[in-house]
Amino acid sequence: MSDSSDDDVPLARTNGHASAPTISKATDRAMDRAASKARPAPPGLSIRNGPVAYDSMEIDSTPNGTVKRKSRSSIGQSINYKDGSDSDDGAPLAKRQKASRKDESDSDDQPIARKNGGKLPPSIRETGDTSDDDDEPLGTHLAKQKADIEKTAAKEAKAIRSSAAKAKKATPKKTAVKDESDDEPPAKPKKRQSNGVSSSAKKTNGVKKEDSDSDAPIAKKGKKATLKAAAKATPTAKGKATTTKKAAKFEKEESKDSDDEGQEEEYRWWDAPKKEDDSVKWTTLEHNGVIFPPAYEPLPKNVKLYYDGQPVNLHIEAEEVATFFGSMLHSTQNIENPVFCKNFFNDFKDILKKTGGAKNESGSRVDVKDLKKLDFTKIFDYYQDISNAKKARPAAEKKAEKAEKDKLEAPYMFCKWDGRKEKVGNFRVEPPGLFRGRGEHPKTGTVKKRVMPEQVTINIGKGAKVPEPPAGHKWKAVQHDNKATWLAMWQENVNGNYKYVMLAANSTVKGQADFKKFEKARELKKHIDRIRADYTKELKSEVMADRQRATAMYLIDRFALRAGNEKDTDNEAETVGCCSLKFEHVTLQEPNTVIFDFLGKDSIRFYNEVTVERQVFKNLKMFKKPPKEDGDDIFDRLNTTQLNKHLSSYMPGLTAKVFRTYNASFTMSQLLQELEGNNEKSIPEKIKLYNDCNRKVAILCNHKRTVGAGHEVQMEKLGDRIKGLKYQKWRNKMMMLDVDPKLKKKKGAEFFELDADMNEEWVKQHQKFLVEELKAKITKKFEKDNEKLQSEGQATMPEKELKERLKPVAELEAKHKKENKTKKVEAEGKDPSAEKFTATIKKLDDRIKTLELQSADREGNKEVALGTSKINYIDPRLTVVFAAKFNVPIEKFFSKTLRDKFNWAIQSVGGDSTWEF
DNA sequence: ATGTAAACTTAGAACTACGTTG
């Protein structure tokens, strides 16, 4: 259908080509008819993500003139500013071959030729199973389970939902306890309030006691899990009679009810009744502000920047900028990135201009116009030396300094929030430096300026003492917004982003927010059936916008994509999420395989081959219909606002991101459930099982990490160690034979053969290695002993002694020689026996097994980051329950900080292993 | 409706501490 760009309905996005506003039945039918007759594979994830090299993209996008967003050659690319030296191939994530995927990419959405008839891509077969309706990212088995569970859950949920809704409607509304309303000036407009500037304007309207709400309708019974704990702690929040406006303001109401016996004792908010209005975050707030980074320390006279071989003098401000670059010469990743260099150099030249330029020794101006002629190595070395010296200092000194630092920071570490001591997260103002944007960030390398107090806004309780700004300075503003949780804020100069000082993860506010997040995800369980049914229907909507929305929801639900806000392409790296997917990010293969390949958040590559429901496939094909081409949006009639608005009609607060939480936690819950029956296993094994589940979730969420350069080497080392053990095992077998030659018959010749992955060549190599190792060990010991003697003022041992000590080395060599020649191994040890050797072999076997396990584990793990999902997506209560059920101490899963962060989960679920997500 | 400021969560890399093990 010709050009569709001229339609009445406004487009969600205005770049590039648009799709028609509606889809006629005829169009749909035509697509169906033309479609391949191949039987679609069951929809579902085909766990085929990862591979494919990432080097250049062959198609260099063909920006279609008009577009205002510049479309780059999508993914690929990875500019490889790798470590200079060897710099391999530049593929960022290591080796991976580019999948052949010969791309019928473009052709496929065209005239709908039936292309590869019934041939299914291999990945589809992997998903096996023919159940066609419901499914889940983690394979069909899990999928079915999920479907079942949900069906029932959803049903009862529906009942609960409707009755609950009714009940709610009646009471809580009034509960809102206005109070607010009569306040006059918007003492606290919900948000917005330009940088606190307004603060002054604010009048002291009596912060109408919001307390009153706390005693409102305690209708909410704590969830049952809470009950027993509640009994013990029972805060009786309602007892808070008073609250005469001002009275409560700064007084701790503690005095009254506070069951917080131990003053400082932890506030068990999870046992407390829920507040229905949580927009007010605090009533009193005291803190000490922020710590500014130390002032710049000029370089010593003898350390200079060089230009064109000549040392140059700089104004101190320019010098500081020079050190930003100079101190990171080791970071080839940045230093070799032309964008980084260009941005830095521009900024550097600016500051030079502003500060009088660079001067040579005789004081005349040096025109700095080529970055390549700048030599920072002196600066670099200087900082290296300093850091080395620092590291080398005696422990005591280090400790002292640490203590000093701690003392300095102590006042900032905690704040007083509603009278309780709470930990502050990031009280340090970010130091100046070079902005390190990720991926192809257009601004990477630009100077991030020093933040001055004049840029910092303080948010603090009305009656609290305002922290002193550094001498001679003042704050940008001081405000008292109790609907905000931050203590201080400033705007960074590079991108104009806001930076906030907030509380630490283990604080009450953060904990409550976290709890809320997971509860919301759990609530989604109750609506998911309806949502899915709806979008499934809407996949066929005649309204393009609705059809796109439904399709996007499908992708978000099924494949855990992020929402995908629109980005400012010339000031940010080009990454996408669901709503911002572009033509080139999705490849379609008949009959129903979709290949996603794009850069997501943090420029992390998302590569996934999946099978989808036929209708989804058809829709995507439609959304890619010509004249759309590279650079055009797939969902041109959808944006995240529209999507979220629709979602929230299903459930208050439902947004795209909730699906990720839901999916991750739900999946984890299912996977852990499958672990029932492993109770007898050892603790390490159970941990491993848990981690395996964790890993699957991480893969689902596409949480990656770059594999360190050293990893390859280490894997090899590990492999060698395993082989070494296998070799020892073999030797032991041979020794058995030496003791009792008859065993050969008994056990079969095969038993005594060398492992398949080793040959004589390798053995010789290994023997050499063993010899060297022994030699090194002895020599080292000798030297050490000598050193010791020397320090004690005694005579050192002569070389002769070393020779003597090295005798075993020669013996070992001889032994090897002999063994190689005779093909036999003489039994070692005193009274050797076959039994003894069997025992050692068994031991060796065990070690080999663990090492192999570890090796596989590490390999599988190398580019998957488990932490992110554990910290942000998996409901911690799942882990707590698992730990309890399987008798594994929670420390095995949660580090100290995580235990603090998830204290609410640990406490509220406790030993109760019946809790379910 | 749409654009934008603001606020808060999520994210991987860099740095540091710490337990293991040769």
Place this chain on the structure above:
DNA sequence: CAACGTAGTTCTAAGTTTACAT
């Protein structure tokens, strides 16, 4: 008992979402 690797922390960039302004 140092050296090493990894696990845990810190840092701050990069998302999402909300609500206000227009």
